[in-house]
Amino acid sequence: MNDYKIKKVNDFLWEIPRQNQMNVPGRIYASEKMLLKIREDNAEQQVVNVAQLPGILQYSLAMPDIHWGYGFPIGGVAAFDVDSGVISPGGVGYDINCGVRLLKTGLHKRDIEDKIKNIIYRLFNYIPSGVGSKGKLKISNEQLKQVMKKGARWSVENGYGNEADLDKIEENGEMAGAEPEFVSDRAFKRGRPQLGTLGSGNHFVEVQYIDQIFDANIASRLGFFEGQITISIHTGSRGFGHQICDDYIRVMLNAAQKYGIQLPDRQLCCAPVNSPEGKQYFGAMVSAVNFAFANRQIISFWVQEALMRALQMSPRDVQLEIVYEVAHNIAKMETHQVNGKKVKCCVHRKGATRAFGPGNPALPQCYRDLGQPVLIPGDMGRASYVLIGTEQAMEQTFGSTCHGAGRLLSRKKAIQQAKGRSIKQELEDQGIFIMATSMATINEEMPEAYKNVSDVVDAVVGAGISKKVARLKPLGVIKG
Amino acid sequence: MSSAASPKRYEQLEHSGDIRIKVFGESLKNLYVNAGYALFDIITDAEKIKSELAETVEASGNDREELIVNWLSELNYLYLTERKIFNKFEIDRLTETELSATAIGEKFNPRHHKLKKEIKAVTFHDLEIQQRAKHWETKIVFDI
Secondary structure, eight states: OOOOOOEEEETTEEEEOOOTTOSSOEEEEOOHHHHHHHHHSSHHHHHHHHTTSTTBOSOEEEEEEEEEEESEEEEEEEEEETTTOEEOGGGTOSSTTOEEEEEEEEEEHHHHGGGHHHHHHHHHHHSOOSTTOOOSOOOOHHHHHHHHHHTHHHHHHTTSSOGGGGGGBGGGGOOTTOOGGGSOHHHHHHHGGGTTOOOSTTOEEEEEEEEEESOHHHHHHTTOOTTEEEEEEEEOOHHHHHHHHHHHHHHHHHHHHHTTOOOSSGGGOOEETTSHHHHHHHHHHHHHHHHHHHHHHHHHHHHHHHHHHHHTOOHHHHOOEEEEEEESEEEEEEEEEETTEEEEEEEEEESOEEOOOTTOTTSOGGGTTTOOEEEEOOOSSSOEEEEEEOHHHHHHSSSEEOOSOOBOSOHHHHHHHHTTOOHHHHHHHTTOEEEESOHHHHHHTOGGGBOOHHHHHHHHHHTTSEEEEEEEEEEEEEEO | OTTOOSSOOEEEEOOSSSEEEEEEESSHHHHHHHHHHHHHHHHSOGGGOOOOEEEEEEEEOSSHHHHHHHHHHHHHHHHHHHOEEEEEEEEEEEOSSEEEEEEEEEEOOTTTOOOOOOOOEEOOTTOOEEEOSSOEEEEEEEEO
């Protein structure tokens, strides 16, 4: 553990002053209580390491769900000047465009309470999940290239969902700049069988209900009502993204040497944004971003089928509709105000969510005056939140906020604590029905393994970088 | 030597995000062997892998550390794409930057093998191979 002097900025913001090799100070969003935990972990050192990279702007930022990852911390945000800064695969992570889609229904909790087991059972059967899961789709390399370029649009064109869904996805589900020629054969091989799969670990599909509304006006604009059934999908680009990250870490290790970039940790390897290596990584990363958008669009379609079958209802009765979809492992070219000037930057969000404030042209017309909906999944026992982006986020965090609860216990500790208990039964006693391909996954993902998402959300709301809209409580979950 | 059971081959360390292990080896060569064993022991129960097929695996890197990550990544790739699992490794050639080995094992079969965990990637985080008085060791973080 390293002891850096930390200065309090306000109740929810702490600064590690610039020292030694740091180009900018580090800033951690957290309550005092959470900060103590964060400091016990190695995460603080990772914030300092990122601050040493060339061209980093303003601060190396950490959200309150920060926890020890590798290279960049999970819960980290770092923006680099496009002309003098770098792009780093480690700043995005292996699961490129891991993200969350929130769907709302026209159903009330009382309409489905006695059918929840059947719904979960159907979801589990319709959506391939678990380690090594292969999809029901068979696609060729040519089709995979189309997926890379078109993202969720590819899925819609192939019968999964509607054109209208695309408006409510970050980047409209089709990020520009994909370059399939910079994607390796290995990534094709790993990715092809995995389109339309959920994966394992913390990925899930959860049936929830709106338990509390904090901002009635925004909630009504999002079409929310108390007791409403919603569904969250949390997954990413699967083995396709993992392989692209893995390939480009190697490219960047050599590139960092070539461009004389000093690395405090190899996993931070990077190249100038405008270098050939930087551009190639960006083109490959966007390909994986679009794969993940396509994946969630397909899974979303199966969610609708499973619901209709389980409830014996028509689409008109279920009224399943996308609220919004966010990415929380991504690098993007954005323009932000830095010291009073507009600067084009490459914003890395690794376990952090874009949270643009009202009026931003990147937001869909229907939400533009409100700000961006932000989806924060919690652990499977407690709650999830819908937040909205603020102007302060634009000023302080390059329009970013937290992404989830953040792990508290290692998987090893979680399994030790689950010994002799049935986590599945404990959750069922609380009215939450779970199906998973592996019991170990349920144990590792038990609620106590995570920080309380409400504390995480209170910290970002306290700091002003997001506003609370609604809280969602789980009724049933499928896990890998 | 690769299947010697007595000295500890690896141990799992605390890590809040992913899996972190410490690998031990009597020699540098043995460290690479034990790292391979640890990888498959995370994926499945490595002791239960039978010797039914052999595969030549080659890896290279700018230094020992890159080499060990690339070696493990090659092995993991063989599991991820061809479902091959191994528990014996004969290292035919080892330099600071290159390795050539024969990996011995079988195809993963869900009826005989328990799938414990899939490894997304082997990371370079905080990686250093160290020579101690009587052995070699290194810590590796796997993204899972």
